[in-house]
Amino acid sequence: MTMNNRTIAGSVGILLLFLGSWEWGPAAMGMPEYVLPNLSHVWHEFFVMWNNSELLKHTLITAVEVLLGFGIGAFLGLAIGVALGLSPAAEAMLSPYILALQIAPKVAFAPLFVMWLGYTIYPKILVAVLIVFFPVMINVLSAVRTVDPDMVNLIRIMNASRWQIFRLVEFPSAMPALFSGLRIASTLAVIGVTVGELVGGNLGLGYLLVDSEGQGNTAGVFVAIVGLTLIGIVAYGGVVLAEKRVLHYMPKANLATA
Template sequence: MTTSRSAILRRGTAASVVLFVFFLAAWEWGPALLGIPAFVLPPASAVYAEFIRMVSVNHLLFHAGVTAAEVVAGFVLGSLMGAVFGYLLGMSPTAEIALSPYILALQIAPKVAFAPLFIMWMGFTVYPKILVAVLIVFFPVMVNVLTAIRGIDPDLINLARSFTASRPQIFWKIEFPSSMPPLFASLRIGSTLAVVGVVVGELVGGNFGLGYLLTFGEGQANTPMVFVCILMLTLIGGIAYVAVILIEQRVLHYMPARPLGGV
């Protein structure tokens, strides 16, 4: 089994590389072959040239840096608040019942629709973008933590109680560690959602960030520029996602190894 597993990993990686080369080639020459004009679907080389141009002319790296910083701030704040509320509500069924209609309403409300409101409140600064990200990351984290706390085997709590554990001891020795796997599952989702929140904020208003460059490129009908922005956003989201996975692997090192370290 173990030898075949590493063989599968090797074959899969090789196939992935081949597929990537094939994808780039299709992107470069496909549109021309199919008669799609470059202003609709620019070839890979045009997007790369635009990337180089944007770095020097449009301060692409500055804008990408701003967006990345907003993503990190929104993700960290949103997941911290989500986790804290999840634990508090998980430990107080009364509070959960009292607050559940509001939580549900906020969860159903499309968070991105708040972006214009936040910009009206806070102006064309980084804060409304961060706030949209906070709001959008908050819910999956809170719900996962809450469900995790609720789902703990009562016998585990009784075991700790029988050892005369105090309430804080029960939390730190049983409840908090039990919630780690679902917490990380929600952080994975949150890391990609944070990018969505920030970009929507930037699209709605402001003059910095990749979302701003996106609307700028759109206004100039500069398709390659739009593609560069989309790729950069994907890269930022990807880095955030991988960072979460790396932390998760350290924290959840005790878990049985997942097949092929699956993503």
Template sequence: MNRKIISLQVLVFLAFIFLWKSVIFIFDFPEFILPQPETIFIEWCSMLKSGLLLEHTMVTLSETIIGFVIGVFLGIIPGYFVAKSKQIDQILSPYLVALQTAPKIALAPLIVMWFGFGISSKIIIVALIVFFPILVNTIVGIRSVDKNLLDLMKILKASKLQILRLVELPASMPVLFAAFKTGITLAVIGAVVGEFIGSNKGLGYLTIYASGLMDTPQVFVAIFQLTIIGILLYLLIDFIEGKTIPWYRKGEEDVVKTSKY
């Protein structure tokens, strides 16, 4: 990233802060409706110093990551078989679509009731939310493999495992990583929804607690912390993508360069 881009990013941030303060000034919003950015920052520093924010963050982060990993495996494994077998596709598709259509947010109170108010219910909610985008993209990824490559592998008498390892997996990786990026942002939402419904810790809990006491700056602290988690996890996946499929990233960059002309 060059200096110009960084300067522009800082400029956008400053413009956002200016807009925020302008809205407060123009509409004369009191603090309980919209606090000043600096009030939120001070609250954020204070909570960070006390260790309270880190404690809640770690809970939400754990729920998000564990649920995401489970959701990824739950999505990839059936996704592969659905992609490879028309029969499995026909049998499972209606149920998989039904599972996706059922609003997970509405299911959340039941999941919390069934699996308790600890971390496990939040992990299940996260896994359920992450599951479908991963599943769909796995199917798309596996089916998008170049047929000529598959034919070549067959001619070379490659085993199914070799085809998976050498052709299908690398070819579907770009699509899968796109799903991971969508999934990780949804995972954060899932963890927070679970915490909203019933929890003793986590940033969702903190939001509800602060909201119940009309501590709007603290509500914003929790929201910003969640945003930071979401961004960092997204960047982490982006980083892993760059390391795992560098050839794809390079190709993407080439396309961007070419499109300039």
């Protein structure tokens, strides 16, 4: 059996162990259903919510919010990270304000966004944008600022323009750090959207989570949590796939593993 096959077999074994523990563990520990429902109960509740609570609709809404928040936040993080990386003066001038905004708990902005924009999808997207922005921006900024100066000097000797230096040296050098930030941001986007839905909203998996909690439906809470987790896994997997396609020319040891 090859290393790859052993890895897959090990992962499947851990998954089966987890699912088995979830199915029979609560009863073995004497755990009441309203505290920790077993897997069968959660599975049954999934079909109930699918038929009666428009689970697919709420899942798609959350997925769209995550996609938009992630995309907008990543684009802003990339653009501002590059701009500040290329301009030390601008970074020095803006760094105190960027640091203050980074330190501020981003989820605390969710109620404010709801007050401004109402119970729409926009507050959820904005929270996701705010959370996604920083890891992408910081990674890109650091990468642009640490480009090998010898490479820059070499291409300058060849009479390259400022745009060519950026396109041929600085931006490609920042790509691994960019994808490292995108991996982190893809999971944080789900957190941002969920917080926005928890604070104010009548759509999305976060809303279903709050609704199930209000009804004392623990199995429904688990259904929402599993749905959010799957969205995060898909988002993370999409970033990993894009990274492999874009950075296929780089040795595996050099790829970001965050």
